[in-house]
Amino acid sequence: MKTAMELNNRYNDDKVNDACGLFGMMDLSGRRFGAEEPVKAIANMHERSNGLGGGFAAYGIYPEFRNDYALHVMYLNQESKEKSEAIISNNFDVLRSEKIPVDYSAHVIRPPLMWRYFVHPKQNLLSTLTSDDFVVEQVMRINMETCGAYVFSSGKNMGVFKGVGFPEDIAAFFRLNDYEGYMWICHGRFPTNTPGWWGGAHPFNILDWTVVHNGELSSYGINRRYLEMFNYNCTMQTDTEVLAYTLDLLRRKQGIPLSVVTKILAPPLWEEIADMNPTQKRLYTTLRMSYGSLLMNGPFSIIAAHQGEMMGLTDRIKLRPLTAATLDNMLFLSSEESAIRLVAPVLDRVWSPLGGEPVVGRLKSDTERIEVIAH
Amino acid sequence: MKSFLESEFTVVRDEERCIRCKVCVNQCAYETHCYDAEDDRILSKDENCVNCHRCVIFCPTHAIRIEQNVTGYTQNSNWSREAIVALKKQAEYGGILITGMGCDKPNFTYWDRLLLDASQVTNPSIDPLREPMEIKTFLGSKPDRIELEEVDDDVVLQTKLSPQLVCEAPILFSALSYGAVSFNVHTALAKAATEFGTYMNTGEGGLDERLYKYGDHIIVQVASGRFGVHPGYLDVGAAVEIKIGQGAKPGIGGHLPGEKVTEDISRTRMIPVGTDALSPAPQHDIYSIEDLRQLIYALKEATDYTKPISVKIAAVHNSAAIASGMVRAGADIIAIDGVRGATGSAPKVIRDNVGIPIELALASVDQRLRDEGIRNHASVIVAGGIKSSADVIKAIALGADAVYVGTAALVAMGCTLCQKCHTGKCPWGIATSDPWLTKRLNPDIATRRLTNLLRAWSLEIKEMMGGMGINAVESLRGNRMRLRGVGLTDTELKILGVKMAGD
Numbered sequence: 001m002k003t004a005m006e007l008n009n010r011y012n013d014d015k016v017n018d019a020c021g022l023f024g025m026m027d028l029s030g031r032r033f034g035a036e037e038p039v040k041a042i043a044n045m046h047e048r049s050n051g052l053g054g055g056f057a058a059y060g061i062y063p064e065f066r067n068d069y070a071l072h073v074m075y076l077n078q079e080s081k082e083k084s085e086a087i088i089s090n091n092f093d094v095l096r097s098e099k100i101p102v103d104y105s106a107h108v109i110r111p112p113l114m115w116r117y118f119v120h121p122k123q124n125l126l127s128t129l130t131s132d133d134f135v136v137e138q139v140m141r142i143n144m145e146t147c148g149a150y151v152f153s154s155g156k157n158m159g160v161f162k163g164v165g166f167p168e169d170i171a172a173f174f175r176l177n178d179y180e181g182y183m184w185i186c187h188g189r190f191p192t193n194t195p196g197w198w199g200g201a202h203p204f205n206i207l208d209w210t211v212v213h214n215g216e217l218s219s220y221g222i223n224r225r226y227l228e229m230f231n232y233n234c235t236m237q238t239d240t241e242v243l244a245y246t247l248d249l250l251r252r253k254q255g256i257p258l259s260v261v262t263k264i265l266a267p268p269l270w271e272e273i274a275d276m277n278p279t280q281k282r283l284y285t286t287l288r289m290s291y292g293s294l295l296m297n298g299p300f301s302i303i304a305a306h307q308g309e310m311m312g313l314t315d316r317i318k319l320r321p322l323t324a325a326t327l328d329n330m331l332f333l334s335s336e337e338s339a340i341r342l343v344a345p346v347l348d349r350v351w352s353p354l355g356g357e358p359v360v361g362r363l364k365s366d367t368e369r370i371e372v373i374a375h
Numbered sequence: 376m377k378s379f380l381e382s383e384f385t386v387v388r389d390e391e392r393c394i395r396c397k398v399c400v401n402q403c404a405y406e407t408h409c410y411d412a413e414d415d416r417i418l419s420k421d422e423n424c425v426n427c428h429r430c431v432i433f434c435p436t437h438a439i440r441i442e443q444n445v446t447g448y449t450q451n452s453n454w455s456r457e458a459i460v461a462l463k464k465q466a467e468y469g470g471i472l473i474t475g476m477g478c479d480k481p482n483f484t485y486w487d488r489l490l491l492d493a494s495q496v497t498n499p500s501i502d503p504l505r506e507p508m509e510i511k512t513f514l515g516s517k518p519d520r521i522e523l524e525e526v527d528d529d530v531v532l533q534t535k536l537s538p539q540l541v542c543e544a545p546i547l548f549s550a551l552s553y554g555a556v557s558f559n560v561h562t563a564l565a566k567a568a569t570e571f572g573t574y575m576n577t578g579e580g581g582l583d584e585r586l587y588k589y590g591d592h593i594i595v596q597v598a599s600g601r602f603g604v605h606p607g608y609l610d611v612g613a614a615v616e617i618k619i620g621q622g623a624k625p626g627i628g629g630h631l632p633g634e635k636v637t638e639d640i641s642r643t644r645m646i647p648v649g650t651d652a653l654s655p656a657p658q659h660d661i662y663s664i665e666d667l668r669q670l671i672y673a674l675k676e677a678t679d680y681t682k683p684i685s686v687k688i689a690a691v692h693n694s695a696a697i698a699s700g701m702v703r704a705g706a707d708i709i710a711i712d713g714v715r716g717a718t719g720s721a722p723k724v725i726r727d728n729v730g731i732p733i734e735l736a737l738a739s740v741d742q743r744l745r746d747e748g749i750r751n752h753a754s755v756i757v758a759g760g761i762k763s764s765a766d767v768i769k770a771i772a773l774g775a776d777a778v779y780v781g782t783a784a785l786v787a788m789g790c791t792l793c794q795k796c797h798t799g800k801c802p803w804g805i806a807t808s809d810p811w812l813t814k815r816l817n818p819d820i821a822t823r824r825l826t827n828l829l830r831a832w833s834l835e836i837k838e839m840m841g842g843m844g845i846n847a848v849e850s851l852r853g854n855r856m857r858l859r860g861v862g863l864t865d866t867e868l869k870i871l872g873v874k875m876a877g878d
Contacts, residue, residue, distance in 0.1 A: 014856040014874075216498035218844040221856030229748045230519075254520045260530055267847075269507050283532045289513045289539065290521050290751075292849030298498050299844070317506055317846065319499055 014221070014237075020190055020202065020214040021048030021167075022322075024303040024333040025343075026183040026310045028364050031329070032060050035176035035184065041339040042186035043168040048214075048335060053189025053201035054170040055162025057210040058181035059307060062157045065118040068095055069135055069207075072153035072160060073142070074198050075113040080148030087146070091138050092119035100161075106173035108165040112198055114174075116159070132207055132252065139206065143235060150199040155208030158307065162187075162201035170201075182363070185305050187212040204240040208306045209247055213240040214335060215320045218298030226293035239300065246294050247304055258311055258360060264291040266316040266356035303333050308363040318355030325350040331361035379463050382421035385442045386430075392438035393417060399430035399439060404800040404812055427793040429802035461723070471724070475796030475806065477623055477717035477760055477782060478727050484715070485734035485867075486766045489773075490876055492857040494844035501841040508837040509847040512777050514614075514754040515539035515683040516707045537707060538683050540594075540614055543572035544833045545771060545848060548825075549712075549758050549781030550596055550618065550687070552578030553603075554631045554640045554652065555719035555796070556785075557813035558585075559821065560805055563788065565589035566818065567825035576779065577603075579618055579629065579654060581643040587611045594685065597674065599628060600654035602644040606677065614708070615674050616685035617667070619658065622716020622759040625689030625730045629654035630720065635799050635808045668704035675705070683707035689729075690714065690736030690759065695743035702744060702753045709753050710779060711736050715760030717782045719806050720797035733759040734773065738871045741774025741853060750853075764835035773871065774853040787828040788821045 023042045027033060038056070062070055071088070075081040088094060100114035121134045129137070139151045153160035158181070161174040167188045171177075187202035203210040217223060217239040224234045224242055230253075232245040243265075250256045250264060264287055268276075273284045288295070299319030304311045312333040314322045325332040325340045325347045332340045337350060353359050386407060395415060399408040407423040408430065410416075426441050448459055461472055494500040501508070515537055522533035548564045561583065564575035569592040576594040581603015586593070595612030597604050609615055620626065631644075631652035641648040661667050671684050685708035686701050688694065694711060701709050713733025718726065737757045744750040757770050758779035767778050786792065789803040796806035804815030836848075845851050859876040860868050868875055 216844075218494065218498055218857075219850035219854060221854035222850060222852060225745060225853050225855075229745050229750060256521075256523060257525060257530055260523060270509055270511050271507065279532075283530070286521060286532055286534060286536055288849070289536060290517050290534075292847070293853070295847055295850050297845050297847060297850035298494075317501070 020212070021045035021188040021335045021339075022212050022214050022301060022303050022333070023186040023335070023339055024184065024212075024305065024310055024312065024331075025186075026305075026331045026361050027329050028331060028361055029329040030060070030182050030363050032180040032182050034180055035171060037343040038184035038186050039168055039171040039176065041334065041343050042188055043166070044339045044342050045188055045334075045336055046166065048190060049166055049188030050190045051166050052164060052191050053162070053187070054165055054167030055160065055187045055189075055201045055203050055212075056167070056171065056174075056176060057153075057158060057160045057185040057203045057205060057212075057305065058176070058179055059158040059183040059208075059305065060181040061159055061179045062118070065095065066157040068118045068120050069154055069156055070159055071117045071119060071139075071151055072100065073115050073117070074150050074152060075115065076148040076150075080146040081113065081115070083146040084142045084149040087138060087142055088117055088119065091125055091134075092117070092121055094119050101175050101178065102173050103175050104173075106165070107169040108163055108173045111163060111173065136206060136248075140233065140235075144233070152199055153205050155205065155210075156307070158208050158210070160203050160205045160210060162203065163198040164201065183305060183310055185210055185212055185303055185310070200236065200238070202240055204236070204238065204244045206244055206248055207252070209244055209252070209304065210306070211240050211244045211247065211302055211304045213243055213300060213302045215239065215300030215302075215315070216298055217242065217296055217300060219296060222293050223296065243296065243300075243302055243304070246296075250291075250294070251306075258309065259358065260287070262311065262313050262356075262358035262360075263287060264294050265296045266313060266358075267295055268356070269316070301335065310361045312353065312359040313357075314353065314355050316356035321352075322359075323350065323352055324359045329364070331359075333359060376467060378467055380422075380460065380467070381446065382424065382444055383460075384424040384426045385421050385444050386419035386424055387440040387442055388417060388419065389438045389440075390416070392436040394436055394438075396435060398433050398435060402429045402433050402802060404429075404802040404807075404809075405798075425793045425795045425798075426791075427795070427802050428791045471722045473720055473797045474723040474726060474794050475718065475720055475798075476792055476794045477715045479794070480727055483732045484760065485732055485863075485871065486760075486762075486769050488860055488862050489734070489769050489871070489873065490859050490861060491765070491768065491772070491839060491843065492859070493842040498844045500844050501846050503834075503837040503841040506841070506846060508840055510544050510833060510836055510840070512542040512545040512848060513539045514542065514708050514756065514776055516753055517751045519748075519751055538614075538681055540574060540683060540708075541572070542574065542777060544829060544836065545775075545777035546767060546829060546832060547573050547594070547756065547777055547779050548575040548784050549779035550576040550578035550594075550616070550621075551781055551785075552580035552596075552631075552719070553583060553643055554580040554635055554808060556806055557804060557808060557816060558583060558639060559813055559816040559818045560785075560788065561586060562818040563816070563821035563825060564784065565593060566822040567829070568592040570822065571826050571829045573829065574613060576616060577612075580631070580640070580652070581645070582608055582611065583639060583643045596687075597670075598654055599656070599658045600652060602646065602652055602654075605645070609674065609677055612682065614683045614685055615678060616687055616708075616710065617658075617670055617674070618687045619661070619667075620687070620689035620691075620712070621718060622689050622712030622714055622730055622733070623718035623726050624721040625691055625725070626656060627722070627725060628656040632799065637808050637810075640808055664700040664704055667701065671705040685710055685756070687712060689716070690731045690733050691729075692731060694731070694736040695739040698740040698755075699743055699747055699749065702749050706753050708756060709740070710756040710758060711740060712779075713757070713759030716758055718796075733757050734770075735867075735870055737770060737773050737775055742872060745853075764832035764839070767832060768836050768839050768851070769858065771848065771852050772854055772858050773873075774855070776852060783828065784825055787824045788816065
């Protein structure tokens with residue numbers, strides 16, 4: 001049986017290349033809403049995908065298990081299910097184990113078996129690890145060791161649903177109309193060198209961090225080698241994976257605020273830094289000197305989200321599109337304005353963020369605003 | 376003893392073009408040309424000619440051509456002309472054969488078997504004429520993480536970085552010691568480094584006080600002979616480099632002949648006029664890695680932790696393990712000089728046979744430091760045979776932070792690689808301390824030639840980066856995916872960490 005890496009990158013190219021359509025929608029008041037509008041919006045950007053990948057992340061969908069890790073696992077064979085379940089039951093208390101409800105009449109290609117587990121780590125096994133670190137370790141283990149199982153979602157009160165097909169077909173397959181969340185991240189994929197296997201679709205997720213991405217990182221080789229120094233194994237060989245691990249390292253492990261993280265991924269130019277006041281100059285010079293290997297170079301636009309926060313960002317010379325809009329409590333991020341207009345014809349504000357300028361939306365319980373951090 | 380050596384070159388003079396101006400006679404430092412007043416013609420002693428091209432360039436009527444002596448020995452693939460000449464020289468002199476510049480043997484260069492990538496369709500290339508292209512480089516230790524404190528809505532930086540060198544391009548001038556090269560050469564290197572925004576390296580012969588004003592762009596070297604090392608010297612430099620070894624002669628010391636030690640050089644090196652300057656093979660206070668740590672910290676203490684400390688080694692078989700030790704010993708920068716690294720003087724047998732190619736050393740050092748999670752703790756500068764901007768960019772993609780160029784800078788100033796630096800008679804006024812010769816090198820013109828070179832390479836580097844869709848050099852550093860190999864074995868590819876072209 002092939003490993004996830006072999007499945008994802010059949011021809012052993014440097015990495016998996018793809019271009020895409022992105023859409024994100026977040027109600028900053030925390031009100032939960034159904035999949036209808038996000039699905040309609042991403043489906044409208046049909047030409048940005050080619051039927052080889054679509055996916056969604058929805059936040060706030062498992063309120064009854066809000067404090068437990070929800071593991072979504074795809075199994076390519078029965079053997080890997082047995083191996084994975086042994087790992088899961090040995091390391092976690094399992095509160096519920098069930099087949100993810102799916103609709104086999106949906107127009108998708110060779111779906112694997114989809115299963116989900118609501119779990120929390122066995123306390124006596126944690127030793128010095130935090131629960132999050134422990135979960136990451138077990139997820140990596142299942143993905144690397146079981147030859148056919150792939151954990152594609154591992155956060156709390158959120159879930160990723162993805163596979164091979166156009167996004168609207170994936171939504172139908174996973175019966176997304178049965179879920180309600182306060183934030184939906186959507187992706188339609190146009191890969192060029194992967195046969196399209198279900199695990200390779202976006203969003204990419206680790207813990208409650210989710211990334212959807214459009215573009216190709218010219219800096220992938222060094223981004224990856226830098227992350228390897230911090231023990232991240234880039235098994236999927238995608239840019240998206242590199243972005244997700246970078247966010248995990250900087251935001252979760254090193255505690256760097258998201259606004260600063262965006263300035264590591266897409267830093268200001270040296271000539272812009274030269275014009276800053278001395279405090280800012282010192283900060284940005286230090287960031288670039290210390291984290292140069294995490295500069296994401298080349299074209300990208302991303303939507304990254306975790307519990308309570310959604311962020312949109314493009315590379316610093318904006319080689320990929322991103323539009324932002326607001327209407328009342330709703331923040332939209334999209335590759336194309338048309339997709340936003342389809343679900344919300346009248347908007348309070350629509351803008352195209354500058355290259356490298358992040359758009360961050362936070363739940364109002366945290367803060368009372370949509371933040372646009374300028375240079 | 377009758378010499379059995381033949382002249383290596385033949386001077387061909389076009390008698391019709393020659394106007395008997397005697398420029399060639401005056402320019403040749405080896406007395407190859409002489410004027411015969413009786414016949415009113417210029418004669419040549421071919422056996423003196425070193426093929427330095429001084430007469431060729433300066434002959435106003437282009438009457439001179441230098442040819443390889445066509446009288447070869449009987450064709451023999453095993454006993455080459457080089458081997459036969461070496462044997463005859465040793466039979467006649469009974470000593471070690473000395474030569475100058477870097478190893479001239481084929482097959483040790485990997486740069487030419489590495490090819491760069493470019494963007495097509497899935498990611499756009501970037502036009503450096505329209506978009507910013509950043510090649511500014513910082514050399515020194517970097518932390519694994521920075522500490523920030525969130526105060527109200529602001530973030531306040533808590534981390535203070537250790538001292539760094541700032542280069543406008545990832546290219547520095549390699550160590551060329553005063554004495555081995557002339558004061559004018561040192562002046563030109565210091566001025567060019569200052570004008571362009573990079574650094575020159577003093578080499579092991581100290582720094583003439585007249586050049587202290589360029590100290591912000593000078594790396595001062597501390598080598599085994601400790602020539603010219605005193606508190607003022609350490610204070611004036613932007614960084615201090617401990618020289619353990621040199622690519623041209625790993626494992627051995629140096630010897631500046633007494634006749635090169637003039638008044639100025641004596642003052643700077645702090646040795647009497649006319650005495651030989653002998654650099655011991657090892658530093659006599661460094662017999663182990665913990666001794667190196669002591670010297671690193673002695674220099675950090677002496678400079679009040681205001682300057683990065685570099686340690687330079689020759690690329691040898693276990694460079695990776697040595698480099699790891701150097702980083703753990705506290706080096707902020709490690710400089711590695713490959714088998715093709717040049718010298719003013721070295722035993723030919725050592726120059727051509729000891730050490731390993733810089734490409735392989737760099738690849739294994741960079742990977743080892745990453746495997747051990749300490750790559751951030753020191754910058755890596757590589758040296759030894761960097762001959763073009765393509766070599767620079769390939770070195771960076773393999774994992775170097777910057778490169779040292781020595782020979783390329785000398786060639787920019789006039790050197791033609793005749794490999795006779797050790798004679799002290801450099802007709803281009805570079806590797807000599809003879810005032811009659813040193814005045815041939817005008818430091819202002821040499822400065823312009825050097826800054827032109829740096830500018831040209833920078834433009835070419837930006838052009839290649841743009842083609843790869845990369846607009847900041849840090850995104851290329853260690854990005855081996857943008858390299859492919861041709862004509863390399865699986866083992867070579869594995870060590871270099873690059874794939875075969877087409878794969």
